[in-house]
Amino acid sequence: MLYREAGQFHTSYTSDRQLFPLKQDRIGMVIMLLVAFVAIPLLSSDYWLSAILIPWLILALVALGQNILMGYAGQLSLGSAGFMAAGAFACYNLILRVPDIPFLLAVLLSGLIAACIGILFGLPSLRIRGLYLAVATLASQFFIVWALDKFGWFKNYDPAGVISAQQIVMFGHTFASPAEKYLVVLSIVAVLTLLAKNMARGSTGRAWRAVRDMDVAAEVMGLSLLRTKLQAFAISSFYCGVGGALFAFAYLQTVEPSAFNIELSFRILFMVIIGGIGTILGSFLGAGFILLMPVFLNILFHAVAGHAVDATILSALEQIIFGALIIIFLIVEPLGLARIWQLAKERLRLWPFPH
């Protein structure tokens, strides 16, 4: 009833090809952005902002980067946390060594540095595919983290190797409170998500998908495999790099190589798979699931069974339930959480008269 496209006619190509062709989607988007930019910073507690929303947005951005590479361009990669580390350390060194650099510029440059490294590690994709490529990209994960540990210059010769991240300073203002940090993160994530959505539906995205579905056919049609694949690697690593810089500066507030270990790479991979391969929305849903479900279970268990059940059993139980939920979701909807949302939307279009 509410969610119908009847009566909405597109009379020009521009209106037909706009980002959200449905009026309801546009209204929904505006409301969501208003809530995200205005209501949440005003109403949320510091805990929600700094422990839930900020990491969720950042990891969603990284998952988006992984999704571009894996979901759209079909290049299975396991190095996303490595690129995050590259971005985080690039940002640290830029702020440290370039006087008065605005945070935003530092973050963008860190993304570009990560993108350059991404291109380098994307080179094997020209010769190998699938699981073999995944194993080859593992090298980036280990090499980057190893190099950051090995060469003291990256860490400004800090003996412990865990560096406190500098303050976020832009336009002479220090973004210190959780709400301010949240707004910085949200703005960057919103802009980059919009860009990703545009790329995914435009010629860039079509080229990626052509390569994903059959690279020989794509090449026959005149697509340059070299360009398309490396472009996907570069853009994906850019997103991961920006995400890594934000993760270190806006969330952890420390810069440390071991925060970006292989485990994080796997978690990002799971976010994409659970959320929905090759969807923008899926990156956000998947990040939410993988990041927030354990937290939610932990809170729930302690609230319900706090002192009655042994805490060690509770902690183990959380992990078991979390694992079981992943399996259940993959059985119920192998195409991910984004697909569930899509199905719900289709139902909504017909509701309340399904026939």
Next chain:
Amino acid sequence: MINRIVRLIWLGISAALIALPLHAEEQYFGIPSSRVGPYSAMGTGYYGGIIDYLTYVNLKGGVNGVKLTWSECETEYNAARTVECYQRLLNKGNQKMVVFDTLGTPGAYAVIGRMAQDQVVLAQYGYGRTDAADGTVWPWVFNAAGHYWGQIGVKLAFMAQKEGGIPKMRGKKIVHLHIDTAYGREPLPAMRQFAKDWGFTLIEIAIAPPGLEQQSQWLQIRQERPDWVTFWGAGSGMNSTAITTAARVGFPREKMIYVTFGGAEEDMLPAGDAAKGTYVSANAVPGDFPLIADIRKVVYGAGKGNMQNKERVGTVYYNRGVGAAIMWIEALKNAQAIHNKKGKAVTGPEFRDGYEALDMSEAKLKELGVLGMLAPFKLSCAKHDGAEKWRMMQWDGKKFQLVSDWVNPPNQALIRSMIEESAAKYAKENNLTPRSCPPSS
């Protein structure tokens, strides 16, 4: 089974309901435990010890009548989860957390920058950021009693004693075999300085976490033929693997010294007979001290113990947890006394003052029933690391035998100057003005 679960849930809900209307004065604590994953042996023992002591104090009538409450949060020994837990535990009802103890260097580093702003004490009990011992730069961070630089100093002194004096250390070869994390590297600055001063060769060998495969490192050690190995591992898997691999390459365990976070019963037992002879440094030693025996009687007698396996009461990690909780409670007592709030809850800044006033003299330790279990120490405005005393133990195949009394690291002035230098560097990088402390302290 389902009936049982339903019953447990009901029990939880009704317990929560009963707990609500109580309006006695309460002091809230946040407990960021790590009960799963490779470091679970450490987390269950340590946080079990803390919770048992809090329960014990409650059963004895609280701190001047103030009952202790706490919330637990699972960090999985992961820095990102620790930040989440920190934020979650920070506020509870109308009370704010006063002290945070991550039992791990990664977690401590992840939250260390938030302490001054949130006015929470970061209690690093023998771990974490060493230069926090300089209270002028780090008013909110403590590493009582002792830190990694002091610990490595005590170990080197122990070696020197075995070798027949510091001059005999010249030309010796020591391998620092460590997990490749900030925690593993933390003692290195002090070690390098000692190597220069004493004239021994220091070889640093890193093991990538989680460190369950150490064959190549130990082959390298066999090639180098060092006189001693200081092992800096984490997690019982890694720690017992080191022993078994050392046994395989034929390196004598009597020449291996383990770090506090790898030297517990749970780390030695999996290695079996191979572990015999391994040395460990400790900031809380295992055993049935009067307080531990009383906890067993009072807390476990009432069926309120936190440890699943009662046998672990009195082991290294458990006693260390009790030691940590003792400092919290003594700090709380001090805070109440200093700020004239006997029988009332205290705030973060008040608790901080109480913590800084900790004076764990031998008489005090005796009164608490932990003389010998913990090192005597005293904190001050500038000195946030206490006495830095450590005790050496040796595994005899079944349990730890104490092989030394509480000893100070050699050349404390040197360590202190390194701490102040490092803290000053931090203060400069972060535009902090160190506070001034009265000269007497």
